[in-house]
Amino acid sequence: MRNYPHYEIVVLDKLDYCSNLKNLLPSKSSKNFKFVKGDIGSANLVNYLLITEGIDTIMHFATQTHVDNSFGNNIEFTKNNIYGTHVLLEACKVTGTVHRFIHVTTNEVYGETEVDAIVGNHEASQLLPTNPYSATKVGAEMLVMAYGRSYGLPVITTRGNNVYGPNQFPEKLIPTFIHLARGSPFPSMEMDLMCETTCIVKMWLKRLRLCCTREVLVMFTILGKKGKEV
Numbered sequence: 001m002r003n004y005p006h007y008e009i010v011v012l013d014k015l016d017y018c019s020n021l022k023n024l025l026p027s028k029s030s031k032n033f034k035f036v037k038g039d040i041g042s043a044n045l046v047n048y049l050l051i052t053e054g055i056d057t058i059m060h061f062a063t064q065t066h067v068d069n070s071f072g073n074n075i076e077f078t079k080n081n082i083y084g085t086h087v088l089l090e091a092c093k094v095t096g097t098v099h100r101f102i103h104v105t106t107n108e109v110y111g112e113t114e115v116d117a118i119v120g121n122h123e124a125s126q127l128l129p130t131n132p133y134s135a136t137k138v139g140a141e142m143l144v145m146a147y148g149r150s151y152g153l154p155v156i157t158t159r160g161n162n163v164y165g166p167n168q169f170p171e172k173l174i175p176t177f178i179h180l181a182r183g184s185p186f187p188s189m190e191m192d193l194m195c196e197t198t199c200i201v202k203m204w205l206k207r208l209r210l211c212c213t214r215e216v217l218v219m220f221t222i223l224g225k226k227g228k229e230v
């Protein structure tokens with residue numbers, strides 16, 4: 001927020017079990033930052049925010065992400081990931097305020113890569129999701145692509161690999177491995193993964209920043225920048 005004082009940033013997040021409002025404390029006092037607790041599946045809320053906040057860029061991170069959970073109550077994954085994305089897209093279409101929609105998705109949409117594959121997956125590889133989580137990410141991607149083609153919404157899709165960073169919820173792959181390696185059965189939120197992790201999440205954010213013609217600081221659900229041309 002300090003580095004981008006000319007951007008006005010609105011984060012919309014429903015604060016699911018894996019999130020922690022304390023992670024936003026460093027930004028809380030910034031004048032150009034606003035947090036709204038809410039669901040991307042609420043069309044009224046999303047439309048209202050786009051119009052009243054003059055949102056012109058959406059970085060869409062909001063997703064139910066844990067693969068293991070997706071084998072259980074996976075209808076929730078469809079609601080959050082596919083329906084939620086659809087609501088965001090429709091709000092962009094109806095309000096016409098958004099000039100860039102960046103959809104953060106995952107390499108998991110490609111499914112498995114052969115262990116001995118010489119060349120891994122590439123952008124044009126077939127999407128072959130192997131679990132309900134990645135299937136919902138593919139579903140969301142298809143909607144994003146369709147809104148780009150049907151309505152001319154300027155969309156960008158990014159398919160990142162595993163990311164890890166400070167304060168990451170411990171159920172994620174890399175924190176779990178780090179803590180298992182340290183002899184702890186399950187990592188605790190209080191443990192500081194800072195030194196192992198900072199550079200990785202920074203690298204990811206740097207690449208996502210390239211998705212904006214001007215730099216926009218990345219948070220995790222919706223980013224809005226107003227007043228300046230993107």
Ligand SMILES: NC(=O)c1ccc[n+]([C@@H]2O[C@H](COP(=O)([O-])OP(=O)(O)OC[C@H]3O[C@@H](n4cnc5c(N)ncnc54)[C@H](O)[C@@H]3O)[C@@H](O)[C@H]2O)c1
Pocket residue numbers: 012013014015016017018019020038039040041060061062063064065066080084104105106107137159160161162163164169172220221
């Ligand atoms: N973590 C990784 O390794 C990784 C790798 C590649 C791609 N991604 C993608 O990056 C994005 C963020 O991943 P993450 O690991 O930070 O996820 P996370 O599960 O840690 O956080 C997801 C956030 O989205 C919010 N959210 C979920 N559903 C919502 C809804 N309906 N409305 C509002 N907020 C909602 C949650 O409250 C939470 O704060 C996801 O789209 C994921 O697919 C993550």
